[in-house]
Amino acid sequence: MNYYEILKVAPTATTEEIRLAYIALCKDLHPDKLGNLNENLRKLAEEQLKLVNQAYETLKDTELRTNYDQKISAKKTQDGRDMATKNKAASPTLDELLSTAILDEGFQIFVQEEEALWQNFTNELSQIRERYHIQESSNSSLNLFPDDLGMKLARIFSLILEGFIGIGLVVICFGLFAGVVAFIVAFAINVFLFPLGGLVVWLYFNIFLPFLVIAYFGIIIMGIFTDDELTDETRRKQEKTEAIFSQSIHRYWQQTEDLGANFRAYKFFADMYPTDYVNAVREVREKLSKQIKELIGHRKDKIKMFKDLSPTRLTCEYVSGLSACERLLLMKALQQKAEEAQQEQQNEEFASFLRAAGAVVLLGILFGGGGGF
Known part of the structure; x- marks a missing residue:
């Protein structure tokens, strides 16, 4: 506290203002006004009066006041430099x-945010199983995707239909392209080496097309029997593209988003469940998927905003x-x-x-x- 603050005047106060402030403080701190105070408070008042007298003796004299103002100004400048240095040193990189x-x-x-969603989801699943007296399966996927008779038949017929449609389209597209190429090659060979022309056509229809059909169905079957195990590579890819981090959500997202998840082989041989139970599980599963998508959407929007942020x-x-x-x-x-x-x-x-x-x-x-x- 400096002398101006002790006298409760501004640094720009006139000599007369300083004198009047001094007189007022002396009256307030006079021993006659403090007669009812205990000894400790009286001593504090006496110390304060000494400071008031010291401040007034300095500020009433023009020369002493000028020297004092210069000291105050220099101290403020140094304090400002020290504070700036301290702030600069404290600024994180x-x-x-x-x-x-x-x-x-x-x-x-x-992770905690996602685990909270997952915990709420599993609690709802447990309540649904208790309501319908369904035992929890050791296969976690069956707990998430139970089938009734209609869904199981629809899945099997859908797989068969999609397989035939797919192989038909592939054969047609490949046949159109390869047929033209084979015709040109066969025509050229027939012109120059007639016996080899029939061999090319035979190889095309008896080797290449059957191989294509086998490869196509092989891919489908491999997708059906692919395990739902979550690998580190899959997890890292999901973290990068989907901005999700919880292992539970990773596994759930893979099971629900994976191409062929609805055609896993174990669903063909698993038990069938009441339709009401299946529908109830589907509702809570769709609710969780919606929540995850909203979560991912919000995070992706943030990432996009940061990517668009100017480096400056x-x-x-x-x-x-x-x-x-x-x-x-x-x-x-x-x-x-x-x-x-x-x-x-x-x-x-x-x-x-x-x-x-x-x-x-x-x-x-x-x-x-x-x-x-």
Whole structure:
């Protein structure tokens, strides 16, 4: 507290204003007015009166006041410099703002958010099983996709129909193309080497077309019998494209979105369930899928916004205003943008920003694997 604050006057106060303020304080701190106070308070008042007298003795004298003002001004300047230096030293860098610990915090929040959806979903499934007195299957997929008789027959007939339609279209398309080629080759051979022309036609109809049919149905059967196990490669791909992180949601998303998930072989041989039970499970499953899509859509919108963000705006101040989850999505956006820049060998503005940022950890995350993010 300086002398002006002690006398409760402004630094621009006149000598007369200082004198009047001094007189008022002396009256308030006079021993006669403080007679009813205890000893400790009286001592505090006496100390305050000493400061008031000291302040007045300095400020009433023009020369002493000028010297005092200069000291105050110099002290304020030094304090400002010290504060600026302290703030500058305390300002976090991009490395610190996008550290592994902060990104992991955002990752864990996302996982908890998704696990909450999954837990609510499994609770609803348990309630439905209790309502219809259905035992939980050891096959998790059957708990998610139970069949009644109509669905099972529809699935089998649909698979057969789609198989025939598919193979028919492939044979027609391949036959049109290969037939023209075979005709031209056979015609040329018949002109020059007549006996080989019949061999080419025979190979086409007896070898190539049967092989094509077998390959087509082989692909279908392989898709039907493919296991639902979630691999690390699949999980990383889903994290990159779908922005989901929970293992439970990963597995569920693979089962519901995988091509051929409705034609798994175990569904042909599994038990059939009451139609009402099947419909109830389907409703809660569709509800969860909708929630996941909304979650993914929101995160993808954030990633797109960060990708479209001008590199000049990506400052420490901007990043420090983001939550841990937003920083993780920012990291995803930077990774995608870096990959696009590498693939297309362009986007010099973004590359220049990365070089100028001097963020060693950031560059390591972008181009060195990302520490699991």
